[in-house]
Structure formats: structure tokens, C-alpha cells
Amino acid sequence: MKAREKHATGAAIDVGDGAVAREAALIALDWGTTSLRAYLFDAAGKVIATRVSTAGIMNLPVPAEEGGFDAAFDEACGVWLSEAPSLPVLAAGMVGSAQGWVQAPYVETPASAQALVAGIVRVRAASGAEVAVVPGVLEPGALPNVMRGEETQIFGALGESGDEAQQTSLIGLPGTHAKWVVVEGERIARFYTFMTGEVYAALCAHTILGRTMKHPATPDTAAFLRGVNVAREQGCVGLLATAFSTRTLGLTAQLAADEQPDYLSGLVIGHELAGLEAALARRDVALAGCAPRLIGAEALCERYRLALGAFGCAGAHLVRQATEHGLWRIAVQAGLVAPR
Amino acid sequence: MKAREKHATGAAIDVGDGAVAREAALIALDWGTTSLRAYLFDAAGKVIATRVSTAGIMNLPVPAEEGGFDAAFDEACGVWLSEAPSLPVLAAGMVGSAQGWVQAPYVETPASAQALVAGIVRVRAASGAEVAVVPGVLEPGALPNVMRGEETQIFGALGESGDEAQQTSLIGLPGTHAKWVVVEGERIARFYTFMTGEVYAALCAHTILGRTMKHPATPDTAAFLRGVNVAREQGCVGLLATAFSTRTLGLTAQLAADEQPDYLSGLVIGHELAGLEAALARRDVALAGCAPRLIGAEALCERYRLALGAFGCAGAHLVRQATEHGLWRIAVQAGLVAPR
Numbered sequence: 001m002k003a004r005e006k007h008a009t010g011a012a013i014d015v016g017d018g019a020v021a022r023e024a025a026l027i028a029l030d031w032g033t034t035s036l037r038a039y040l041f042d043a044a045g046k047v048i049a050t051r052v053s054t055a056g057i058m059n060l061p062v063p064a065e066e067g068g069f070d071a072a073f074d075e076a077c078g079v080w081l082s083e084a085p086s087l088p089v090l091a092a093g094m095v096g097s098a099q100g101w102v103q104a105p106y107v108e109t110p111a112s113a114q115a116l117v118a119g120i121v122r123v124r125a126a127s128g129a130e131v132a133v134v135p136g137v138l139e140p141g142a143l144p145n146v147m148r149g150e151e152t153q154i155f156g157a158l159g160e161s162g163d164e165a166q167q168t169s170l171i172g173l174p175g176t177h178a179k180w181v182v183v184e185g186e187r188i189a190r191f192y193t194f195m196t197g198e199v200y201a202a203l204c205a206h207t208i209l210g211r212t213m214k215h216p217a218t219p220d221t222a223a224f225l226r227g228v229n230v231a232r233e234q235g236c237v238g239l240l241a242t243a244f245s246t247r248t249l250g251l252t253a254q255l256a257a258d259e260q261p262d263y264l265s266g267l268v269i270g271h272e273l274a275g276l277e278a279a280l281a282r283r284d285v286a287l288a289g290c291a292p293r294l295i296g297a298e299a300l301c302e303r304y305r306l307a308l309g310a311f312g313c314a315g316a317h318l319v320r321q322a323t324e325h326g327l328w329r330i331a332v333q334a335g336l337v338a339p340r
Numbered sequence: 341m342k343a344r345e346k347h348a349t350g351a352a353i354d355v356g357d358g359a360v361a362r363e364a365a366l367i368a369l370d371w372g373t374t375s376l377r378a379y380l381f382d383a384a385g386k387v388i389a390t391r392v393s394t395a396g397i398m399n400l401p402v403p404a405e406e407g408g409f410d411a412a413f414d415e416a417c418g419v420w421l422s423e424a425p426s427l428p429v430l431a432a433g434m435v436g437s438a439q440g441w442v443q444a445p446y447v448e449t450p451a452s453a454q455a456l457v458a459g460i461v462r463v464r465a466a467s468g469a470e471v472a473v474v475p476g477v478l479e480p481g482a483l484p485n486v487m488r489g490e491e492t493q494i495f496g497a498l499g500e501s502g503d504e505a506q507q508t509s510l511i512g513l514p515g516t517h518a519k520w521v522v523v524e525g526e527r528i529a530r531f532y533t534f535m536t537g538e539v540y541a542a543l544c545a546h547t548i549l550g551r552t553m554k555h556p557a558t559p560d561t562a563a564f565l566r567g568v569n570v571a572r573e574q575g576c577v578g579l580l581a582t583a584f585s586t587r588t589l590g591l592t593a594q595l596a597a598d599e600q601p602d603y604l605s606g607l608v609i610g611h612e613l614a615g616l617e618a619a620l621a622r623r624d625v626a627l628a629g630c631a632p633r634l635i636g637a638e639a640l641c642e643r644y645r646l647a648l649g650a651f652g653c654a655g656a657h658l659v660r661q662a663t664e665h666g667l668w669r670i671a672v673q674a675g676l677v678a679p680r
Contacts, residue, residue, distance in 0.1 A: 143574060143581075144588040177548075177584065193588075194580040195547065202542040207535065208517075234483060236622075238615030239579055240534040240608070241483075244517065248484040248533075268580070275578030282576075 020049050021083030026337045028327035029076070029131075031095035032149055033058050037323070038076040043340035045328045047321075051076050057094045057101075069101040070126040081129055088336040090327055092134040093149035096121065101131070106138035106146060110187040113155045117334045134330055137188055145193050149323075150179050153295050156326025157319040158186060168285075170292040172316070174269075174300045180276050180292075182285075192279055194272040199239075200265060209246045209264060214257040219299075221306065223259035227266020228273075228307045235274035242267050269307045277311060291315025295322045360389050361423030366677045368667035369416070369471075371435035372489055373398050377663070378416040383680035385668045387661075391416050397434045397441075409441040410466040421469055428676040429465075430667055432474040433489035436461065441471070446478035446486060450527040453495045457674045474670055477528055485533050489663075490519050493635050496666025497659040498526060508625075510632040512656070514609075514640045520616050520632075522625075532619055534612040539579075540605060549586045549604060554597040559639075561646065563599035567606020568613075568647045575614035582607050609647050617651060631655030635662045 025043035029036060034056035040049040053076055055061055060068030061075065081087060096104035102123035107115045119135035136148035150173050157171055168189075173179040176197040182189045204210045234242055246264045249255035255263055277287040292308065294301040294316055301318045308316045331337050365383035369376060374396035380389040393416055395401055400408030401415065421427060436444035442463035447455045459475035476488035490513050497511055508529075513519040516537040522529045544550045574582055586604045589595035595603055617627040632648065634641040634656055641658045648656045671677050 138592070140592070143570065143585040144592050144594070145584075146588050146591060192577065192581055193584045194578070195584050196580055198547045199539075199543070199580055199583075202546040203539070206542040206546045207538045230483065235578075236615065236618035237532065238534070238575075238611050238618075240536055240539055240612055241532055241615050241619075243539075244485075244533045244535050245483040248486050251486060252478070252480070252484050254484070271578050272580055275576065275581050278576035278578075279581075 021080050021087075024048060024080065024084055024087055025340075026328070026331050027077050027080055027087050027089045028324075028331060029073075029089070029091035029095070030093055030149065030152075030323050030327065031091050031100075032056050032093045036072060036076055038080075039324055039327065040080055041324075041328055041331075041337070043337070045332075045339055047324050049080070057097070057099055064099075064101075067126065069095075073125055073129075073131070074127060077129075078127070081127060085128070087129075088331065089129055089131045090134065090331045090334070090336055091131050092152040092323075092327060092330070096133040096135055097148055100133070102133055104133045104135035107135050107151075109137060109139040109191070110184065110189050111137045111151065112187045113330060113333055115187075116151060116155070116330060120334055132331075132334060132336060137191075139190055145191050147179055147181075147191065147193075150181070150295075151188060152326035152330060153322040154181055154183065154188060154326065155329050156322035156324065157293050157295055158183060159325050159329045170280075170285075170290040172292050172294045172296075172304060174294065174296045174304050178272060180279075182280075192276060194275065196268055196272045200268045203243060203264060203268070204261065209243065209260070212247065212250050212257055213260040213264075215261050216258040219303075220259055220262040223255070223262040224266040224269075224303065225306060225310060226259075227263040227268075228270035228310045229266075231267050231270025231274055232310060235271060239268065239271045242271070265303070266307065269303065270310070273307055273311050288312035291317070293317060293319045295319050361420050361427075364388060364420065364424055364427055365680075366668070366671050367417050367420055367427050367429045368664070368671060369413075369429070369431035369435070370433055370489065370492075370663050370667065371431050371440075372396050372433045375399075376412055376416055378420075379664055379667065380420055381664075381668055381671075381677070383677070385672075385679055387664050389420070397437070397439055404439075404441075407466065409435075409463075413465055413469075413471070414467060417469075418467070421467060425468070427469075428671065429469055429471045430474065430671045430674070430676055431471050432492040432663075432667060432670070436473040436475055437488055440473070442473055444473045444475035447475050447491075449477060449479040449531070450524065450529045451477045451491065452527045453670060453673055455527075456491060456495070456670060460674055472671075472674060472676060477531075479530055485531050487519055487521075487531065487533075490521070490635075491528060492666035492670060493662040494521055494523065494528060494666065495669050496662035496664065497633050497635055498523060499665050499669045510620075510625075510630040512632050512634045512636075512644060514634065514636045514644050518612060522620075532616060534615065536608050536612045540608045543583060543604060543608070544601065549583065549600070552587065552590050552597055553600040553604075555601050556598040559643075560599055560602040563595070563602040564606040564643065565646060565650060567603040567608075568610035568650045569606075571607050571610025571614055572650060575611060579608065579611045582611070605643070606647065609643065610650070613647055613651050628652035631657070633657060633659045635659050 026041040036055045038051040055072035104121040107119045139145040171181045178194045178196045181191040305316045366381040376395045378391040395412035444461040447459045479485040511521045518534045518536045521531040645656045
């Protein structure tokens with residue numbers, strides 16, 4: 001009856017008559033700053049329904065102190081929980097930060113999936129459901145690094161193959177704050193954050209470089225790779241210097257207005273990879289010898305694959321559904337769900 | 341009579357009864373993107389009056405196609421020219437760019453003062469005055485560099501001493517687009533542009549780093565030098581990575597909110613100097629062995645002097661009135677004025 005009532009009131013429902021919720025075994029949330037993705041898993045670990053909203057922790061439907069987290073949670077998962085109130089719930093991402101629903105203190109590197117599970121913090125929703133929140137990871141040091149959400153994706157990507165307990169591998173997560181993570185023996189050993197996406201956006205929108213740019217209808221791969229190679233070859237002078245060439249190459253008729261956005265994108269990503277290469281080299285790891293997994297939007301990961309190729313790194317490849325796999329894996333390891 | 345009329349109408353006049361204009365020998369303009377500075381020189385090369393306005397070439401009182409340059413020029417210099425209509429006029433800066441009053445094509449490096457004089461382009465004002473416009477300098481290459489206005493300041497700084505015809509020297513011009521210029525035998529041999537000031541402003545105002553910052557009442561030199569040293573020691577990983585430490589050091593209670601602006605300023609300037617050091621090293625020049633002249637706002641130059649000290653470069657020193665000296669020197673060399 002409840003399901004039919006919800007249908008009648010027009011609440012956002014993407015499951016039918018409860019059949020989906022009846023076979024569900026887990027609700028898992030990827031709850032970041034600007035979005036909330038809710039996944040419904042069956043007992044085999046298959047995603048059987050997904051709900052996406054813009055109710056990130058900085059964009060709640062009502063303020064946090066007025067129950068914003070509960071409101072967003074109900075909006076995303078209320079339908080499922082009304083059908084199956086005892087479903088376990090796991091959440092990862094900024095929801096566990098100081099500005100989140102409950103603070104799940106960082107686990108320090110080297111961080112294993114077991115350590116993440118041990119660091120889970122629980123919060124009771126107004127509806128009665130208990131939400132288990134995955135902690136982020138902190139690498140202490142002179143330049144500390146933090147992640148929230150990526151740790152779950154990383155363990156999702158690692159879960160793909162089963163034979164890497166002794167291996168060292170490199171995982172890249174392009175985006176606003178790109179992360180590069182060194183995994184040793186299935187533990188997050190260390191990682192680097194590059195403000196690549198955010199700095200690129202700021203350069204385009206809030207510096208002189210944006211004034212002469214025209215955004216092309218389709219991405220200009222040649223201009224992108226030109227920028228990557230300039231960063232690779234002239235990298236030592238730094239992004240503050242090479243970025244200005246976007247303008248001077250335009251002034252001297254060597255770079256068209258509609259080539260400038262992709263050229264600058266190539267420069268910024270190229271400097272990221274040059275910095276990564278240098279950081280790895282300090283530990284005697286050659287970027288060119290790595291076959292990094294990439295996690296993120298497919299088109300962006302493809303850009304990174306091309307840019308990595310310019311650095312002699314040929315084996316980069318995209319991992320799909322790392323978030324879903326990671327949430328499932330941590331839920332299983334935490335005993336929230338018993339896989340069928 | 342004319343002068344008294346202008347007094348009567350309240351036009352902006354900062355000379356008295358014409359005595360100043362009567363002893364004047366040259367009008368020289370530093371005409372940039374956002375400001376116009378007009379200097380009145382006597383025949384000994386002394387500045388006897390100055391007028392400053394916000395009528396930069398992107399901020400003219402009326403649009404350029406409606407006589408905006410004439411209007412700004414009259415507003416700045418009309419009083420002087422009404423007293424002494426035959427005064428020669430020299431202008432340097434963005435006024436000679438493609439968006440300026442008249443385009444004075446770039447002189448290529450290596451560029452001497454003679455080459456700048458030979459590249460002067462003249463424009464006739466509506467009032468009848470002829471304005472001689474100094475060209476900018478272009479360094480061609482894979483990463484071209486351009487300057488307009490700085491070339492005049494550089495020759496003003498060089499003019500300070502008379503014994504450097506055979507020397508190599510380094511001149512820094514901090515600011516929105518900081519320039520570092522290598523002068524060989526009184527010629528601008530090559531130079532680098534770093535978007536330091538503009539990128540710092542964009543990072544503070546348009547990225548996550550600004551959200552946790554509080555600007556202190558007085559600059560925090562210790563936080564600034566901490567940032568410089570992080571950039572110097574960890575520079576190879578690049579600004580995209582080190583910048584994020586402004587946030588993570590805050591998150592881990594190692595950097596207070598009111599330390600963050602100066603720390604980030606130190607990082608950005610430190611990366612500029614690390615890039616400069618690397619660029620000089622490729623030509624076997626050690627930054628630490630240089631005693632650079634600095635041209636610019638005094639407080640900013642003092643920051644650079646401190647930052648250079650962290651790079652082992654102890655002899656940096658401020659050059660005052662480089663713009664005025666450079667305008668005078670070029671005017672003399674161009675035969676616009678005969679020094680007394």
C-alpha cells in the first residue's frame with residue numbers, strides 16, 4: 001500500500017511495485033560536495049537501481065542544522081527503505097567530513113580496506129536507518145594529502161583483479177582535484193593531489209587567457225597534445241610561465257583562438273603529469289614504466305590516456321564502475337551484507 | 341588667459357600660473373591597460389609635475405572609436421600643452437599595442453635602446469600634438485614572450501649606472517604578469533613572463549583555497565617564507581600540487597586561516613623563482629650568483645627580495661623611478677629633447 005501511495009503522490013520513484021526493493025541487499029551512497037548518488041544492490045553485488053540528485057553536502061535541500069542530511073537521505077532512499085526498512089546503508093565521500101553528516105576521522109596511510117572498515121562511523125537517520133560512513137584517508141607530512149570518496153573507488157578498482165596483493169600499482173583519478181595514488185600490497189601507500197581541473201577553470205574564466213579563447217565545437221586533440229608536449233619539454237620553468245604562451249602564441253598568430261582552450265588544457269594536464277613523474281622519480285619509479293588505472297569521466301580519462309602516452313606511459317586504461325564496486329566491497333568486508 | 345579660464349572652469353590643474361609648464365621640456369606618458377601616468381620634465385630631466393588617471397587603454401573616458409585616446413590625452417596633458425603647445429610628447433606601454441592608439445610593432449630581442457628609438461611610431465592627436473610611441477619587445481621562439489612598457493623601465497634602470505656596457509644583468513619586474521629580463525651589453529637579450537600576480541588572485545578568489553582564508557591585518561612574513569621554502573624544496577611536483585597544501589595544512593591544524601594568504605603568496609612566488617632558477621640554469625647562470633634589480637611597487641619588491649634570499653640570492657635591490665628615467669632616456673636618445 002505504501003508504494004502505491006507514493007506512486008499516487010508523484011514522489012520520484014524509479015522502481016516499480018516493490019519487486020526491485022524486495023530483492024535488494026544493500027543501499028550505498030556516493031555522497032560528495034555537489035551530488036548524491038544512491039545505489040541499490042542485490043545480494044550478488046549487482047546494481048539494480050540508481051538515484052542521482054544534486055543534494056551534495058554543500059547543496060542540501062534545507063540547511064544541515066534543520067535536518068538537511070535527513071531530508072536529502074529520505075529523498076534519495078526513502079522509497080527503497082519504505083519497501084525494505086532493514087536494508088543496510090553504507091555511505092562514502094564528503095558526507096564523512098567535518099562539514100558532513102557525521103565526521104569519520106581520516107585513516108592514515110598506508111591504508112588498507114580493513115583499516116577503512118575499522119574506521120567506519122555510524123549515524124542514525126531520523127527515519128531510524130543506520131548509515132555506516134566510510135572514513136577518508138590522510139597522508140601526513142610536510143605537504144599533507146587527504147581524500148574522501150576516492151579511497152572507496154580505489155578499492156573498487158583493485159577489486160577488479162584478485163592477484164595483486166604483492167604488487168605496486170598506480171591509480172589516477174582526474175578531475176577538479178586530480179589524485180594519483182600509489183597502491184602497494186592492496187594498501188594506499190601514498191598519493192598526490194593536483195588542483196588541475198579547478199586551476200584550469202580559474203585560468204579560463206578569471207585571467208587574461210580566457211579573453212582571446214573560443215571554445216571549439218569538438219575537442220582539438222592536436223592542440224591538446226601540443227600543450228602536453230610544451231609542458232613536458234619546458235616543464236621546469238613552471239605553469240606560471242608556460243600558461244602565458246597561450247596568449248603570446250595567439251598574439252604571434254601561432255595558435256588560433258579555438259585552439260587555445262585545448263592547448264591550455266594540455267599545458268595544465270602536462271604539468272600535472274610532469275609533477276607526478278618527478279614525484280615518482282624521487283622514489284625510483286618511472287612513470288613510463290607504469291600501466292595506471294584511470295577512474296573518472298570517460299572523455300577526461302581518454303585525454304589523460306593520450307597525455308600519458310606523450311610521457312611514454314602506454315598502458316593506461318579506464319576502470320568502469322569503480323565507485324559501485326568499491327562500495328560493495330567495503331560493505332561486504334564490513335559485514336553489512338553477505339554476498340550470495 | 342587660457343590658463344585662467346581653465347582655472348575658472350575647475351578643470352583639473354596641478355600647476356600654478358604656468359610657471360611650471362614654462363620651464364618644461366618634455367611630456368612623457370606611461371600609458372598602460374588600466375592607468376595613464378603623465379610626467380612633465382624640465383630640461384635637466386627632472387620631473388616637475390605628474391598627473392595620474394585611470395584612463396588606461398581598456399578604460400578610456402569614451403570609446404576609442406569616438407576619440408577616446410584624444411579625450412584621455414587632453415584630460416591628462418591639455419593644461420600643459422595649452423601653456424607650451426610645442427612640447428614634445430613620448431608615450432610607452434599598451435598605448436602602442438594592437439588595441440592602443442597606434443600600433444608600434446614589437447622590436448625583437450636582442451633589443452637595444454637604439455632599436456626601440458628606431459621603432460618609434462608617431463600619432464597625431466586631434467589637438468595637433470605629435471605623440472611618439474615606444475614599441476614593445478618580442479622574444480620569438482616556441483614560447484614567445486612580449487612586453488610593452490617594461491622595456492622603457494628596463495632602460496631607465498640601466499641608465500642608473502653608466503658602466504655596464506659589457507655586463508650581463510638580471511632585472512625583475514614583479515606584478516600581475518611578472519617579468520624577468522636578462523640584459524647583455526645594454527640589450528634586452530631574453531626574458532620570461534610568469535602570471536604570478538594574476539594566478540594568485542584567481543586562486544584566492546575563484547578556488548577552494550580562498551574559502552578558508554582570512555586576510556591578516558599585516559602581512560605575515562613567516563608564513564610567506566614558509567610558502568617560498570616549500571616551493572623551493574618541493575618545487576618539482578609543481579604549483580598544482582603544492583597549492584593544495586594551503587588547504588590540507590589548514591585541515592590538519594598546521595596553518596591558521598590568517599596565515600593562508602601569505603603562505604599561498606609565498607608558494608606562488610617561490611614557484612616563479614624556482615622556474616626562473618631552472619631557466620637560468622639551462623644557460624649556466626646561477627640565480628644565487630645574481631644581484632637582480634627589482635622594479636615595481638616597493639612592498640612587493642621587498643617580498644621578492646626576501647624570497648630571493650631564500651634561493652641564496654642576496655644582492656637584490658629596488659630601483660626607484662625606473663619608468664621616469666626610462667622615458668627621459670629614450671626621449672633624449674630619440675632627439676625629442678636636448679638635455680641641459
